[in-house]
Each structure stands twice: as C-alpha cells, then as structure tokens.
Amino acid sequence: MYRRLIRDIPDFPEPGVVFKDITPVLANRAAFTALVDEMAEPFRNAQIDKVAGIEARGFILATPVADVLGAGFVPIRKPGKLPAEVIREDYELEYGTDALEVHRDGIQAGDRVLIVDDVLATGGTAAAASRLVHRLGGDVAGVSVFIELGFLAGRRALDGTPLHSLVVYD
Numbered sequence: 504m505y506r507r508l509i510r511d512i513p514d515f516p517e518p519g520v521v522f523k524d525i526t527p528v529l530a531n532r533a534a535f536t537a538l539v540d541e542m543a544e545p546f547r548n549a550q551i552d553k554v555a556g557i558e559a560r561g562f563i564l565a566t567p568v569a570d571v572l573g574a575g576f577v578p579i580r581k582p583g584k585l586p587a588e589v590i591r592e593d594y595e596l597e598y599g600t601d602a603l604e605v606h607r608d609g610i611q612a613g614d615r616v617l618i619v620d621d622v623l624a625t626g627g628t629a630a631a632a633s634r635l636v637h638r639l640g641g642d643v644a645g646v647s648v649f650i651e652l653g654f655l656a657g658r659r660a661l662d663g664t665p666l667h668s669l670v671v672y673d
C-alpha cells in the first residue's frame with residue numbers, strides 16, 4: 504500500500520539525490536493511520552517514556568506515534584531553534600557537517616526513548632539523535648523509521664540499536 508504512495512523526486516534538494524516524498528502517504532487517511540500504527544507496533548509493550556522526533560518530517564510521525572504509545576514527545580531540532588538550554592551533537596554529511604540539539608530537560612536519566620524519523624539514509628542523523636539521548640542518561644529502546652534506504656547501510660551506523668522500518672529500498 505505504501506510504495507505506490509511514496510513519490511520519488513529526482514534531483515531534490517540537489518542533483519543526484521532521489522527524494523522520497525511522503526506527503527501523498529500523509530494525505531491518505533487509511534495509509535496514514537496504518538503507518539502510525541505500524542511504526543509504533545513493536546514498541547507497544549516496551550515501556551517507552553518519550554518519543555524523540557527529528558526535525559522536520561520526523562515530527563509529523565513522532566507525535567502520533569507518541570500518542571499511540573502513551574509516551575511524551577521530545578523534539579530534536581536543527582541548531583538555534585529550541586528556546587531553552589540545549590545540548591548539541593555534530594555529525595558528518597557527505598559534504599560538510601550538520602548538528603542537532605535537544606533540550607537538556609527533555610529527557611530524564613533512565614527514560615526509555617524511541618527515536619522516530621521519516622527516512623533512514625546513511626544513519627548519521629539517527630546516530631546523532633541517539634548520542635543526544637545517551638548523553639542525557641536516556642536509554643534508546645529503538646529507532647523507528649518509515650523508509651529505510653538499505654543501499655546506504657544506515658542500519659550499521661546504529662551500532663545494534665533495534666531498527667524498525669516499514670519500507671526498505673535495496
């Protein structure tokens with residue numbers, strides 16, 4: 504059901520990248536409901552305290568997943584967006600570096616945290632999000648993504664953290 508609703512946009516946002524546009528999935532009520540349910544499914548009995556969503560498309564999926572799991576929602580954002588005290592992690596991109604921040608009080612020591620994003624590509628983003636959670640004393644119970652670009656081997660960057668993906672492109 505999902506594959507026919509995922510739209511490939513070649514050369515976006517830059518030449519050579521095939522962007523996986525999930526807006527047709529989000530706009531389809533049956534697909535969106537199923538997607539939220541399936542992303543949460545393996546973690547239903549995992550006593551998740553917080554679902555951490557990665558800016559920006561991760562937010563769209565993480566908030567309903569948090570609701571399904573009865574967990575809180577914590578935003579992980581690009582630098583300079585969060586208003587209170589933050590910690591920051593830098594990570595490598597193909598060209599250059601990027602960074603993510605989380606509020607220092609967003610996660611308490613011992614919290615069980617599920618990280619949610621739309622697409623896992625090289626895994627650098629999800630790995631940086633995991634490091635943020637660990638630095639605050641949180642326990643990363645898993646990473647749940649809608650789409651995994653298997654050919655980029657992002658799973659390996661997660662160092663054994665359980666990864667749940669609904670659609671895998673090889």
Ligand code: AMP
Binds near residue numbers: 620625628
């Ligand atoms: P990475 O750190 O390489 O795993 O990249 C993952 C992040 O970049 C996620 O937040 C995705 O939203 C975004 N991303 C990477 N590649 C794509 C793609 N082909 N289509 C859509 N989003 C992507």
